[in-house]
Amino acid sequence: MTAAHTPRRITCLQPSATVILDAIGELTRVVACTRYCTDVVAGVGDGSRVILADSWTADTSEIVATQPDLVIASVPYQEKAVSEILRAGARFLGFAPKTLADVYIDIAIIAGAVGATDRGEAVITAMQRRIDDVRTRTAIASRPRVWCEEWGKPLIASQLWVAELVEAAGGDFLGTAGCQTSAENIRQLDPEVIIAAWCGAGDRVPLNKIMRERGWQTTAAAVSGRVYCIRDEFLNTPAPTLLQGLEALAIAVHPELFLDANKVVPGTKGIRRITEVHASIGDNSTR
Helix, strand or coil: CCHHHCCCCEEECCHHHHHHHHHCCCHHHEEEEECCHHHHCHHHHCCCCEEECCCCCCCHHHHHHCCCCEEEEECCCCHHHHHHHHHCCCEEEEECCCCHHHHHHHHHHHHHHCCCHHHHHHHHHHHHHHHHHHHHHCCCCCCCEEEEEEECCCCEECCHHHHHHHHHCCCEECCCCCCECCHHHHHHHCCCEEEECCCCCCCCCCHHHHHHHHCCCCCHHHHHCCEEEECHHHHHCCCCCHHHHHHHHHHHHCHHHHCCCCCCCCCCCCEEEECCCCCCCCCEEEC
16 A cells, blocks of 8 residues: 555544554554544654543534544544534544454554554464563463452443453453442452552552442452552553553463562563552552
């Protein structure tokens, strides 16, 4: 595909698309994105791009005003907005990945759309290789029961791609990925590791509070102090960012394999742990 036949002005309403374009070296094509994109790709907040509110509240006229030839969003998306974007002459790509395989396909599609197929394949290969490396390292280790949630009220398990990463990190994912459950149900499953990665919350999940309110103080995870918050961008952005989530998961699930002798987390940010579950005990951070 020649450069003349690729989109030159892309508006990203999905942070994962911005991450992918950055990973394949095509960030200069992004003329507008949401404020959440700046959380995962700092370079888009340099003042040279239009920053939109978010994919659901951004006014269609604002999107069209950026004069995109391609708009990328997650679906389901506002049907009326899609119609208006198409009428304005822009193309629309909508993604709704569920598994890691879906994420790889999305990377390949975006890379192909901008004429960077080879770089897209390189990114996919690097992701697969790193995930396989972690899976190999945990292959003969014990498999602790892991509860991982993407939202607290209602209580919702993390997405299927997160479940796959938990398995690669050597854990046994509890519950049904992407589905709602109850605090009592999870208490009965007695997780040995609890991980909260709430959408839009960064790493600000109030771990002590939710453990106390849900009556999870006697779970195996609470007793052993294996209760963590992982930055939601690392687990809820279906893009190469997931590798950062994998590193954090590996430390949470198998610290004996992925922490060095000094308990330093090499190269990993965005994981926070509480060592005891009591109302009077504060958080202990590992960043």
